[in-house]
Amino acid sequence: MKRTRSGRFLVLEGLDGAGTTTQADRLASWLRARGRRALVTAEPSRGPVGVLIRQVLAGRVGGGAGGAFDPASLALLFAADRRDHLASEVEPLLARGFDVVSDRFTLSSLAYQAVALSGRRSLGSRRSPMGWVQELNRLARAPDVTIFLQVSPEAALARRRAASAGRDLFEVPAFQRRVARAYAEALRLVRAAGERVVVVDGGGSVEAVAAAVSRAAAALI
Numbered sequence: 001m002k003r004t005r006s007g008r009f010l011v012l013e014g015l016d017g018a019g020t021t022t023q024a025d026r027l028a029s030w031l032r033a034r035g036r037r038a039l040v041t042a043e044p045s046r047g048p049v050g051v052l053i054r055q056v057l058a059g060r061v062g063g064g065a066g067g068a069f070d071p072a073s074l075a076l077l078f079a080a081d082r083r084d085h086l087a088s089e090v091e092p093l094l095a096r097g098f099d100v101v102s103d104r105f106t107l108s109s110l111a112y113q114a115v116a117l118s119g120r121r122s123l124g125s126r127r128s129p130m131g132w133v134q135e136l137n138r139l140a141r142a143p144d145v146t147i148f149l150q151v152s153p154e155a156a157l158a159r160r161r162a163a164s165a166g167r168d169l170f171e172v173p174a175f176q177r178r179v180a181r182a183y184a185e186a187l188r189l190v191r192a193a194g195e196r197v198v199v200v201d202g203g204g205s206v207e208a209v210a211a212a213v214s215r216a217a218a219a220l221i
Helices: 020-033 048-057 071-095 106-116 129-136 153-163 173-192 206-218
Strands: 009-013 038-042 099-103 145-150 197-201
Touching: 009 020, 009 106, 020 038, 020 099, 020 145, 020 206, 038 071, 048 071, 071 099, 071 106, 071 129, 106 129, 106 173, 129 173, 145 173, 145 206, 153 173, 173 197, 197 206
Parallel strands: 009 099, 009 145, 038 099, 145 197
Antiparallel strands: none
């Protein structure tokens, strides 16, 4: 009996507007053109927890008693969605030999949730906000490679505004600048843990960025 080859787990990361969605689709197409089976997924996922997270981010669901949604609770939801996403979709596909390309994963939580939690002292831990978020996600497997699209906060936000009139909870210029700094810290953190990360200049044309992303993936497959 022929043994099924395990697939690769590739993640695209970056600020909102960095081009992760476009490049995830491009990367999957590049993989298929080379005879590999590849599927694209995203976080928040399409599962029940992911749907709730999207509603919170869009401002359609608030906290109890009509207040704002608690950022620590949102971080917990992201961790729960990630575990469900892995168990129900990502890991079964990898076991069947599919390459899985994810538009965002744990690195986004380390950056976005750490900034949202900054200054809060009610986490029940001596860890920093980023360390606390990392602990929440300790059961999440490491990607085979994380490809980070480096784009300035100003350029990323301009792209988002040009693409859509809608805004989510995190699309505020000052917040995005803080997230960019948090991403730099998160990259150092996951690299120190032995994860494979490739930083790609995301400021070029779609085609130029796609070529750089495919070169990063080629080293893996």
